[in-house]
Amino acid sequence: MLTVICQTPRELRAEERPRPTPGPDEVLLRVKRVGVCGTDLHIFTGDQPYLAYPRVMGHELSGIVESAPAKSGLRAGDAAFVMPYLSCGRCIACRQGKTNCCVNIQVLGVHRDGAFTEYLCVPSAFVHKAEGVSLDQAAMVEFLSIGAHAVRRGTVHAGQRVLVVGAGPIGMAAAIFSRQQGAAVTTLDTRRDRLDFCDRHLRVDSTVQIGDDDEARLSALTGGEFFDVVFDATGNARAMERGFKFVAHGGTYVMVSVVRDAITFSDPEFHKRETTLLGSRNATMQDFETVLSAMRAGGVPTDALNTHRMPLARVPDEFATLLDPSQGVVKAIVEC
Template sequence: MKTIILNKPGELHLIERAELEAAADEEAIVKIKRVGICGTDYHAFSGNQPYFSYPRVLGHELGAEVIALGGSQAIATLKIGDRVSVEPYLNCNDCQACRGGHFNCCERIQVLGVHTDGGMTEFLKVPIRKLHKSEVLSFDQLALVETLGIGLHAVNRAGIRPEDSVLVIGAGPIGLSVAQFSKLSGATVGVADMTAGRLEFIRRHGISDRSIVVKEPLTPEYIREFFGGDLPSVIIDATGNRGSMLNAFNLIAHGGKVVFVGLFQGEVEFNDPNFHRREVTLLASRNSLPDDFRKIISLMETGQIDTAPWLSHRTDFEHLSTDFATFMEPDQELIKAIIEV
């Protein structure tokens, strides 16, 4: 079967791999139809992705078709031919985190495309419980459910209320999904980014109430201009940029919450008196939960979320090795790239 493998940073190859063995009990084999390319993949390609080793088959944003089911199909929740979104977080179901329902941060988690080989391949074997079907959504839409799940989980972590003012820093796909769900929560939302094209995209599609151009490190005085003189009660940083993340402690309202959904390889440092004076709540947000997948699929099926405009670039396995680096160039005005398998 055709597979794209990242041998080392900057080196993607199209290879042939052996066909999969039959699905075991509670396993399914899916035919991969679409693969979303995300920041994790770009970081791995560039050589600066945490929790990563080479060689690796990338791909964890997956829209797929069920082609085989192991065990008794009579008790399966799926049938052959179902269209599914793949939840790529393979958790153990046994550690303390899993017993507490925190499947997204399982102590022994294996994320497809990060800790173990992912979906840039024709066929993939996964636990049946990690497949979320829809009889309505396209493979394009199903491939974006995981991206949206990251945003929804971050918004849930923040406990956003209609009376909140939310500053989302970073307008990549994760930032867009954070803004989308913050808006659905009824809050006032501003998105800050350095890229004018992304901010124009946000304005054009009504993803936030405010578009904030970042030309230099954000200051409290500048941010107050966009929130009626106040500071945001919630900041969600989706940049993975150390400077941006640490600066969030200076931009948050007293009594507010800071959520880091992006991450970097290094130490988070902040001034303790400033942190205490503001009584800031600091939260990390990692991956998403099964309920997030189900909720997002429902919202997409009912037309409350439209991801079609996000898909700015397309490629296939034959062209991916050359297209991948091109997508990273600033003049591409990339929002979201997807692979058609």
């Protein structure tokens, strides 16, 4: 089977590997679609803090079941999506239902080889029927779930003012699900094309481009009060630190980004606002179900979000083009 490996940063190699043999509690999937995530781009550029090379990337996937244990409820031919955060079920986080931050978590495409391949074995507990959605949509559930999880972490509700800093796919997901909760959403980004996309396809309430007057514009939008909930989805340490000043008194700051750096902030400013500071990692099945329900109801513009496609065989040659801002990539899908 064809498999694409990230050997070292910026070095992708295609090779033939034997088709895997599933264990007694594993599903053998014929991979059909793989979404390219910011995590994959960071792996490619060498900026992913949880990874050792070489690695087969890819954790946003859908496919067709080739074989499955009888007790799984899956049958050959079923369309399926994968929960790529393989949790242990035993640790302190899992015992609280917080499988997204399992102590022993193994994320496909990060801690263990992922879906840039034609066949993949996955423990049956993490494979689910993709009912009422297309294979393309099923491969987009994971990144949207990260945004849905962040919105749930931030307890966003109707009437609140929400700021999403970083209008990439994860930020867009946070904007989508904040709007579905009835919040007024503003997106902040350096890229005008991303902001225009949010305005046109996500129907956000306002957009602000980062520049010398951005703080003044955000202040004017909120009568000087700033935002009840701020989401950082930039992947930039300086931006994460700056975001504290956009949180209203009594507000919440949700950091969805992860960076290698230490993050610092002004303690007096933090305390006078009584800021609630939250990390948001991955997602749970509750968040996946939220996204699937929204997709089935037509509440997620998946056709617009999927801006680019490429076959698996072309990934070594074409993957680097996804880093080029002029390409206007929002979500690229690899076809296997």
